Amino acid sequence: MNTLPLTLLAQEAAAADPGFWGGPGMQAFGLWVAVGFTLAIYTFLYRDNPVFKFAEHVFVGVSNGYLLCYTWFTVVKPMLVVPLWHAIRPPADKPLEANETLWLLVPAFLSLCMLMRFVPKAAWMSRWAFAFMVGTTSGVLIPLTVQAQIYKQLFPMLGGFVSRGGDTDAVLWVASLKSLLILIGVFAVLTYFLFSVEHKGPVRVFARTGIVFLMIAFGASFGYTVMARESLLIGRVKFLITQAGSEGKYRTFAMMAVVVALVAALEMLRVRATPPPAAEPAPPEAK
Amino acid sequence: MSPELKKMIPRWTVFGIIALAVTIPLVVGGSTRFPATPIVRGVYEEIEKLPEGSPILISSDFDPGSEAELEPMMNAILAHCWRRKLRVVVMSLCSANSMPLAEELVKKAAAEHKAEYGRDYALMKFLPGGTAPILTLGQSWSAILPKDYYETPVADLPAMKGITKLTDFPYMVCVASVATPDYWILAGNAKYGLKMGMGCTAVMATDYYPYISTKQVSGLIGGLAGAAQYEALVERPGLASSKMPTQSVVHVTLVLLILAGNILHFLTKKKGSAA
Amino acid sequence: MTTLKRTVPLGIALVAGLVLILQGFVPHPVSGKVLTWTQSWVVIIAGVSILLGVGSLVQAHATKIHRQSRGWFYSAVTLGTFGLTALGFFHPKGIEPGGPLDWSYQYVMNEMSATMFSILGFFIASAAFRAFRARSVEATLLLVAAVIIMLGQVPVGAYLPGVPQVATWVLEVPTTAAKRAIILGVALGSIATALRIIFGIERAYLGGSE
């Protein structure tokens, strides 16, 4: 995140009543917190240390608190609780559509079954909810997978590899060769995946070709991903840079000093407290 | 130094080199242009074809973790849509965090393009459940999205005029950092014939090449490089174009690191076999 | 008891599965309704089940604190921040902007997520440095393809003769072929697994096979 959305938020907040949490005080404090936690997480690159451990545990606590509330406000309350409540006490302006709402008793019951896991003796009831979720997914998935994955992927391979084009409608050799290679690749990789055939003789040749295709594909995907991963890093570094200047109240430098000092101090304590590593039996080396 | 720490030295070296390769070009600055490939054009041209005032659906399926990569793309697409005077409807299938983020990004872009909420764009709520919500939207929009992000009934939004189900959108773009394009292809395109294009993180891009050749997806904007190309198409160099110099430096550094790793590997191997 | 514990869930999976397979072939609005409903039920059940997770979390950390086992301080941190954030539930703004929940999302979760994610920028480099060694033919192919695509991705690559062309070719031909084959295999595998579940052959998710 850079500074622009925050200034925009500030303008909006000024229009409405920002309240305590949307006010400039909490915003500035938020940025201090953000810079601090960003640097704390980065200390993991050095090694596991109490500062990272602290940030990690905050992360787990906050995310669970947020997700709990979020699920209540976006799923449970509007989809289950409110409609059921209206079924019991219909609001004056809305007549009850009983037969539709009462169906909600099914998920309500299955949800209760799920919560029965808290009662060890009745934990098996959760299986009903598991079965419902797993069964419906499997059912929806089957026709869709045949249609969208098998047939749609098979379709372009059924027209052969030769293509014609241009003014004379002549055979396009380069394009045709490309299609032929794709066909060979698909054929070889599928052969590699056969489970009930031993990789011997001609099957072996195809399976080996399949591995070649797979390896090139995996290498390519890896290379392709580098940009994505680096852009995230660029985004973060940009954030730290904007918070390092006078506009960002030199937060990055201040927090960096705090985090580095903390890590260093705690590391020194640890080194003093632990006996030399030679005392531990060396674990067998992993290959 | 303990042997445990000694083992970390090559890692720390790599980390240090990468940190420098990212930070230095960012501090120095600059920008590059990137000509567009046909795959990126596939999205641009479909949007270009839509008549003025058509609705367009954007599924903003990424959360803050991928913001850096997908924000420039989202901005370029939004700029294009509003320049073509389309009604933009934004929704999300990704996660609890994706809709607040989408709101932030879209509002920022809207302010820049003087787009008005309700008339030129509308924000919907996050829908969990993978293909399930798409399947429902294909039957009836109001079944699960009767109200927008701010609890306004959808019927009151001019931007949503004439939309009763998914296929009332002549085109949609899914901008994703997670597997939601699969859901859109599976449920939106395969089941309801919804025309779609997509943008995604670079990591996902290669997965979706097959869907382009089967024409299930009209085009694909892959990662920052794709976003830089889209920015060039809409003639609006922005975030993506400005990040390209850093990317170049990091990529070259990484290639050099791999080369160095191999040279070291062969040198130690030779030593090992000689001993 | 076995009926309730075993037969009923298997029956639920069978009926739910078969009904939804058929649903895929029935365009009638009634069938549409079946789909909409069952799918929203799944969403609701998944939503309620977050309580299970939170329960497990609280229990685990509370036990640690109670026993004062190693690192119990950190458990207290988790429980404390969890409790503080969850208090935001009572703020009138809920998860809307301007409330404490939105604040903790914006300045804590969001920032830490992005940072953790960006660590990949370092890890992808160390993984490449360590793993991309030309040990065998396969490893060399992996390495060469990765290097070519890396260079082809950035404007710099455009100045190296042949690199952009080879990069496009690699993405269009071998990558498309391999991925198409994997998609086909995965599709068959998932259909087979789905069938095993619907017909009760695979029942591990209900706890074992007996």
Added chain:
Amino acid sequence: MRALALLLLLQAPLWAQLPEGFEVYDTPGDEGSSALAVWKALPKETADASYVVWRAPAKDGPWEEVARFPQTAGWKSDAPQHFGTGSGNKGWHWASIPALAEPGKPPVAMWVKLGVEGAGGAAESAPAEVTPVPNWWAWNKLNVFLFVVAFTCVTFWLISRARRDPNLFIRRIPGLDAMEEAIGRATEMGKPILYLNGLNAMDSISTIASTCILGQVAKRVAAYDTTISVPCFDPVVMGVSQEVMREGFIAAGRPDSYRSDAAFFVTSDQFGYVAAVDGIMIREKPAACFYLGYYYAESLLLAETGATTGAIQIAGTDSVTQLPFFIATCDYTLIGEELYAASAYLSREPIQLGSLIAQDWGKLFLLAMILLGTVVGSAAVVFRAPALLFLKDLFATYS
């Protein structure tokens, strides 16, 4: 100017010709939301002239325009979902007419007429009546249905065959053989095993497959008396994992050594989960890490951290994007469908192996089709014989 145009229009002999074969019928295989109009192309068509389609609730109006396009567009061949890919589509136009009735409400009859407008004048056809009704069967998905039925039958047949003759050949899958080894090694070292189910919820086939494998792993873990920890991303998956492991311990005859907190919930936030699991890896230093299920960007964050701890790492995922990272950082990786095969492979139960072989039959069928398609399809292009493209029609998906 307008008057002149009107004059011209009035003077122009109304030779605007109406197309032949105009027909309106209910869209087959839909939920009753539309009807289809089809008509034969005119001998001379230009881009300046248009076809217009109107609908009305009664024979005498009021008419409402529902489609308008140039004569050079709107071909049947553009809509294989309604008309297939057959050669009969040549030279025919079509339009879709939305139904008058609201979705889910009883069907209502409507009248439809076709018009031609152009420089040559305008003409309208006689109205035709049609009632769009909801259909109970999507015939255009027959090919999909047949595949599902055939695959189910083959699966059952192979299962019954496997019951009779349990000595089925399944090739070695090195990653799965290594799992057993890894559990043994963990026992020797007295260190725990870390098992991750992926980040998808229980309604994902990869997660289901992963929990099934967990059952097999739990059996061995119980037999060897090793410790296992399963940090979960999804609460439901946590519940299922607990059930699966409990049964695994019971099957191994050691129900007393099962601890219900072996599978525990961390958080449903992607990177919060990663931070916590990375922490667990660094601190507990597991002897083996298993990553089975569906993964997103966290794959490399997990596996790279695991690699620094020196654990044996075995991954399996159908997430094509993340496979390269597991391949680069793990000792063994199950690619795509090998993940689904794993539970059957480890259990060695004939029923399960039978369905595994059904997957192979599916692949053989696809291989045969690709081969046939290559030969016949290429011949179709080389000899310019489009009739040979019949295979494409068989596998076209009309949605």
